[in-house]
Amino acid sequence: MPPSRTTTLAVVLAVLLVAAALLLGAVFGTVFFAVTVAYLLVPIHRRVQRLGLPPWWSSATTAALASLAVFVPVATGIYVLTERADRLLDALEGLPESLTLAFYEYTYTIEVGIVTDAALSYLTAFAVEVAVALPELALKLTLFGMLVFGLLLAHEDAERALLATIPATYHDIARSLSDRAGATLYAIYVLQAVTALATAVIALPVFFALGVPYPVTLAALAGLLQFIPIVGPSLVVGAVALYWASIGDVTGAILVIVVAGVLVAWLPDVVVRPRLSRRTADLPGSLYFVGFTGGLLTVGPIGIIAGPLIVALVVEAASLLADEHRGTQVSLLPEEWP
Structure with missing residues (x-):
């Protein structure tokens, strides 16, 4: 029996998508980023439409806001990098080659020069x-x-076309995977972005009060590092503390670790993240870290989004399979035990 027209068209679509990914590899990351952002913006687009705007204008307005939300951080980062690059390089070059830490009769020497040289070459x-x-x-x-x-x-x-390729009995599975994808993208984009903004806002006055050099740049960097799971802004706090220790200010280093560690590296995750986490996919931090790291190392920057997303979909598929197996076992039980 020949395959149905729907099956044939689904196969053709899959083949063309693979061919497009291969031929348009240079912009694949941009396309993937745009697809995930548009998927997340659909509810906002519907709200804009309810204001009375025609579909064309509501789509243009939502797309313009999304483009602005991407452009502003990128442009700010490039501006800060170009304006402060020379001073940052001078500060790195001024660090000593080694740092000796002493605790009672124990001493430990840290080779700062190796890290500094690597950082200088990377930044350049x-x-x-x-x-x-x-x-x-x-x-x-x-x-x-x-x-x-x-x-x-x-x-x-597009939604109707994709659902048409799936048998009606499997629409609930597609809906579950879609919900999980939306919740994961919300966690990656919205939750991380708001937490990053809160981190930068908190870090700026803290760094000013502690006398940390380049407080604006380091506050922005602390916010950006919120997108890196587990370690996050603690990298900035640790680097600042190491810098204070390298110039002999051990008290300042301890103060940075205690104050900035609590207010910058810990507080946003405790205060901001729980308030916004109701709509997230509830993905464990360890699995998120696996997806983030694996995706980044495998496909580059796009893996920051693709890695956690595919891990979340795997978790959802496993959960659906477990529920299906559990339901099958229950249905096989006799109605009444003798």
Whole structure:
């Protein structure tokens, strides 16, 4: 019996998607980013439509807001990097080659020079890469905005087309996976972004009060590092404490670890994150870290989103399979025991 037209068209679509991913590999990350953002923006797009705007204008408004939300942090990061790069390099070059820590009769020497040289070479190469990639980055941001606009404008047709390829008896599975994907994307984008913003806002006055050099830059960096699971802003706190210790200010280093460690590295996760976590996928931190690290190492920056997303979908599929198996076992039990 030949396959149905729906099955044939689904196979054709899958083959064309694979071919497009191979042929458009240079912009695959931008396309993936735009798809996930548009998926997350669909509820906002519907709210904008309820204000009375036509579909075209509501899609354009939502896409413009999303593009602005991406452009502002990227532009700010590039500006801070170019404005403070020389001072940051001078500060790194001024660090001693080694640092000796003494505790009673025990001493331990830390080779700071090795870390400093690696950081200097990395920052220099990164600054050059950013400068060279600026025209390409501007083109990708434009492509991102256009894709989000198009996806929002046609998302209902796309949903109907995808559901048409799935038998009706499996629509509940597709809906469960869709809900899990939406909750995971919410956790990655919204939850992490708000927590990162809160971290930067808290870190700025704390760093000013502690006399930390370059407080604005380090506060922004602390917020950015919220996207890295488990370690996060503690990297900035540890680096500042190490810097104070390297110049002989042990008291300042301890103060930074205690005050900034509590207010910057710990407080946002305790205060902000729980208030926004009701709509998240409730993915354990260890699995999120596996997805984040594995995705980043495997496919590059896009893996920051793709890694946790695929892990969350695997967890959801395993949960659905367990529920199905449990339901099958219950249905096989006799109605009445003798």
